[in-house]
Amino acid sequence: xxxxxxxxxxxxxxxxxxxxxxxxxxxxxxxxxxxxxxxxxxxxxxxxxxxxxxxxxxxxxxxxxxxxxxxxxxxxxxxxxxxxxxxxxxxxxxxxxxxxxxxxxxxxxxxxxxxxxxxxxxxxxxxxxxxxxxxxxxxxxxxxxxxxxxxxxxxxxxxxxxxxxxxxxxxxxxxxxxxxxxxxxxxxxxxxxxxxxxxxxxxxxxxxxxxxxxxxxxxxxxxxxxxxxxxxxxxxxxxxxxxxxxxxxxxxxxxxxxxxxxxxxxxxxxxxxxxxxxxxxxxxxxxxxxxxxxxxxxxxxxxxxxxxxxxxxxxxxxxxxxxxxxxxxxxxxxxxxxxxxxxxxxxxxxxxxxxxxxxxxxxxxxxxxxxxxxxxxxxxxxxxxxxxxxxxxxxxxxxxxxxxx
Amino acid sequence: xxxxxxxxxxxxxxxxxxxxxxxxxxxxxxxxxxxxxxxxxxxxxxxxxxxxxxxxxxxxxxxxxxxxxxxxxxxxxxxxxxxxxxxxxxxxxxxxxxxxxxxxxxxxxxxxxxxxxxxxxxxxxxxxxxxxxxxxxxxxxxxxxxxxxxxxxxxxxxxxxxxxxxxxxxxxxxxxxxxxxxxxxxxxxxxxxxxxxxxxxxxxxxxxxxxxxxxxxxxxxxxxxxxxxxxxxxxxxxxxxxxxxxxxxxxxxxxxxxxxxxxxxxxxxxxxxxxxxxxxxxxxxxxxxxxxxxxxxxxxxxxxxxxxxxxxxxxxxxxxxxxxxxxxxxxxxxxxxxxxxxxxxxxxxxxxxxxxxxxxxxxxxxxxxxxxxxxxxxxxxxxxxxxxxxxxxxxxxxxxxxxxxxxxxxxxxxxxxxxxxxxxxxxx
Numbered sequence: 144x145x146x147x148x149x150x151x152x153x154x155x156x157x158x159x160x161x162x163x164x165x166x167x168x169x170x171x172x173x174x175x176x177x178x179x180x181x182x183x184x185x186x187x188x189x190x191x192x193x194x195x196x197x198x199x200x201x202x203x204x205x206x207x208x209x210x211x212x213x214x215x216x217x218x219x220x221x222x223x224x225x226x227x228x229x230x231x232x233x234x235x236x237x238x239x240x241x242x243x244x245x246x247x248x249x250x251x252x253x254x255x256x257x258x259x260x261x262x263x264x265x266x267x268x269x270x271x272x273x274x275x276x277x278x279x280x281x282x283x284x285x286x287x288x289x290x291x292x293x294x295x296x297x298x299x300x301x302x303x304x305x306x307x308x309x310x311x312x313x314x315x316x317x318x319x320x321x322x323x324x325x326x327x328x329x330x331x332x333x334x335x336x337x338x339x340x341x342x343x344x345x346x347x348x349x350x351x352x353x354x355x356x357x358x359x360x361x362x363x364x365x366x367x368x369x370x371x372x373x374x375x376x377x378x379x380x381x382x383x384x385x386x387x388x389x390x391x392x393x394x395x396x397x398x399x400x401x402x403x404x405x406x407x408x409x410x411x412x413x414x415x416x417x418x419x420x421x422x423x424x425x426x427x428x429x430x431x432x433x434x435x436x437x438x439x440x441x442x443x444x445x446x447x448x449x450x451x452x453x454x455x456x457x458x459x460x461x462x463x464x465x466x467x468x469x470x471x472x473x474x475x476x477x478x479x480x481x482x483x484x485x486x487x488x489x490x491x492x493x494x495x496x497x498x499x500x501x502x503x504x505x506x507x508x509x510x511x512x513x514x515x516x517x518x519x520x521x522x523x524x525x526x527x528x529x530x531x532x533x534x535x536x537x538x539x540x541x542x543x544x545x546x547x548x
Numbered sequence: 549x550x551x552x553x554x555x556x557x558x559x560x561x562x563x564x565x566x567x568x569x570x571x572x573x574x575x576x577x578x579x580x581x582x583x584x585x586x587x588x589x590x591x592x593x594x595x596x597x598x599x600x601x602x603x604x605x606x607x608x609x610x611x612x613x614x615x616x617x618x619x620x621x622x623x624x625x626x627x628x629x630x631x632x633x634x635x636x637x638x639x640x641x642x643x644x645x646x647x648x649x650x651x652x653x654x655x656x657x658x659x660x661x662x663x664x665x666x667x668x669x670x671x672x673x674x675x676x677x678x679x680x681x682x683x684x685x686x687x688x689x690x691x692x693x694x695x696x697x698x699x700x701x702x703x704x705x706x707x708x709x710x711x712x713x714x715x716x717x718x719x720x721x722x723x724x725x726x727x728x729x730x731x732x733x734x735x736x737x738x739x740x741x742x743x744x745x746x747x748x749x750x751x752x753x754x755x756x757x758x759x760x761x762x763x764x765x766x767x768x769x770x771x772x773x774x775x776x777x778x779x780x781x782x783x784x785x786x787x788x789x790x791x792x793x794x795x796x797x798x799x800x801x802x803x804x805x806x807x808x809x810x811x812x813x814x815x816x817x818x819x820x821x822x823x824x825x826x827x828x829x830x831x832x833x834x835x836x837x838x839x840x841x842x843x844x845x846x847x848x849x850x851x852x853x854x855x856x857x858x859x860x861x862x863x864x865x866x867x868x869x870x871x872x873x874x875x876x877x878x879x880x881x882x883x884x885x886x887x888x889x890x891x892x893x894x895x896x897x898x899x900x901x902x903x904x905x906x907x908x909x910x911x912x913x914x915x916x917x918x919x920x921x922x923x924x925x926x927x928x929x930x931x932x933x934x935x936x937x938x939x940x941x942x943x944x945x946x947x948x949x950x951x952x953x954x955x956x957x958x959x960x961x962x963x964x965x966x967x968x969x970x971x972x973x974x975x976x
Contacts, residue, residue: 286891299812311721319776332936352931359613386718477701493787501776502769504766505766
């Protein structure tokens with residue numbers, strides 16, 4: 144098998160919870176040796192977050208944690224002890240990337256701030272991904288994915304105009320914008336280091352990538368003076384463009400058929416030639432009558448099974464997609480199955496359970512993720528022996544001192 | 549665009565290397581549409597030379613709103629000018645042999661090709677990966693498509709909303725009593741652009757830092773990019789057989805959710821992840837504020853996670869907290885709640901973001917010129933600060949074909965050859 148693109152890169156991973164862990168997972172899956180520094184004294188909150196294998200809580204049983212920590216190694220190191228901090232510095236000294244997503248000041252308290260790291264490892268790339276950045280009036284404020292969604296404008300912009308903002312229903316910035324931006328920045332810095340030998344400090348505020356993605360709404364205000372409002376599923380000039388009910392309980396289909404050609408095809412396919420009237424023949428006219436168009440379309444879609452309607456519309460070249468639940472994407476979707484998106488990996492405590500594969504295939508890379516999430520401290524001895532080069536007696540002593548917990 | 553410019557004497561190699569930046573020296577061909585334009589922007593903003601290859605008439609992204617002064621003109625799209633700032637534009641008709649030959653010439657001087665044509669289109673032009681790599685052995689090609697290059701849905705039509713649907717995220721968006729509601733702003737396309745950027749840079753880094761570089765094809769499925777945004781919902785199904793649903797407007801747990809205030813909404817996380825301390829802090833804050841019945845939140849029932857899930861707990865919490873929230877502004881609740889170490893945040897509007905003191909402190913918003921109107925636009929700036937190789941405020945987005953002659957000159961084409969290409973409409 145070919146070598147993976149990040150083979151030879153070591154990450155001292157102090158991240159926890161959502162966005163940080165997902166960032167380093169991207170590296171681990173593609174070959175980096177990611178050593179997750181944990182402690183039973185201060186657990187990664189995702190280890191204690193549901194869902195759990197069989198609904199039974201336990202630090203090695205969370206599916207949320209597992210999916211975000213594939214292919215990594217875990218060591219337990221009590222950073223409240225002097226020797227624990229010394230070992231962490233030793234690990235940093237043999238790492239290429241040092242990553243954390245704590246509030247500003249936390250790593251400094253452990254003697255692991257950028258200045259400390261630079262002293263032992265000048266060429267390290269130091270990734271700090273706090274909520275609002277390393278400094279500034281609100282930099283010490285608390286937050287998580289959901290509050291970040293609110294802070295960035297994503298929540299305000301998503302939902303119905305006459306109801307409260309709905310957002311995405313998830314901690315969206317944690318899952319895509321922050322991990323992807325952080326990973327991109329680190330890779331760019333690794334490239335620069337390969338050319339110049341120099342490391343650097345990366346300060347990523349977990350609000351800013353999401354706001355960057357909302358550029359058009361920002362410009363609508365700064366250039367045109369208009370505050371973008373929520374529009375539900377309406378995206379003018381695309382009409383029709385919405386989510387329509389299908390037969391059965393809570394079954395829906397998204398349809399976008401807004402060009403003249405798509406609109407005519409839609410009308411013919413649904414047997415509604417009366418929709419080809421002159422008064423809705425152009426997009427301008429359909430925009431003016433969008434409410435009645437949506438109502439009439441919903442009356443038709445209700446008669447259909449969602450899967451059959453999607454297949455029929457797609458046969459005629461109309462963009463349509465069944466609203467799949469988290470169950471449906473696993474059980475029903477033939478494309479995800481064809482792409483082998485779902486990996487079933489064997490975890491020492493959870494057994495065989497479901498993981499995401501990456502959303503892209505690289506032509507020369509097979510078998511990603513490389514392994515399941517680690518047990519808490521599963522690789523402590525391994526890393527002490529082979530990375531930190533400690534003797535068996537040193538390891539035993541550190542363990543009895545409560546450093547390796 | 550006229551073929552008269554002979555000013556572009558700088559050749560392609562020196563141009564790319566002249567930037568002292570993280571990605572200086574990389575040349576990228578960006579022929580992607582809505583789903584890839586942000587990927588090219590991420591490269592351009594860190595110093596890569598990104599060449600936007602547009603079809604005659606311009607990229608479809610030029611027709612995507614909002615528009616400056618609401619003028620639906622291909623040079624007035626604000627979305628285009630934001631997502632394409634820092635790139636250079638060349639108009640190439642890739643459905644002609646001449647256009648295909650020029651693209652191959654460009655590929656010969658490039659590190660990465662990003663494209664988002666439907667599967668099969670590039671092969672028909674003999675510009676697919678297998679064809680390119682046989683000539684340019686180290687090329688990285690990133691193809692972004694709705695469902696990936698092959699499979700039962702590979703030729704399905706798609707828009708952002710149908711991909712949010714088939715990727716599952718739409719099932720979590722919106723309110724229990726309405727249809728599912730899609731996230732604002734082409735998030736499926738943007739998710740794909742971001743994963744494409746990470747994958748592409750990983751491949752480029754590997755090529756540059758190993759002894760034996762090689763070509764790589766990266767096949768990005770937008771549907772799968774959406775699936776990665778499902779949080780823990782898939783694991784909830786796999787491990788606990790629970791199917792998460794949309795719950796907009798509801799508290800997730802008592803004390804965790806959206807509340808109306810005097811000038812909008814705030815998001816409060818008094819309960820939830822690692823929350824015991826936040827609950828205590830919330831009670832202390834509410835008592836200091838003299839909120840009636842705040843002390844009731846100390847009753848032992850509130851420490852039971854299962855109780856916090858009940859409708860009774862949620863409505864009890866709401867009766868205590870909502871009247872207080874409604875009397876105060878977002879700003880007041882944010883500052884005072886945070887002073888009490890509670891994760892509480894305003895639901896910011898775009899206007900709030902422009903006025904936000906933390907973003908101002910960080911100098912987050914940046915200026916970019918808009919060539920066609922002559923105006924300066926205020927845009928989101930650096931999404932990350934790299935101490936040695938800072939993000940730079942980009943050049944203006946290109947007008948259609950602005951750099952066609954310049955790039956042809958860099959490819960070594962004489963002005964006679966260029967004139968012929970313009971005349972035959974192979975370039976524009």
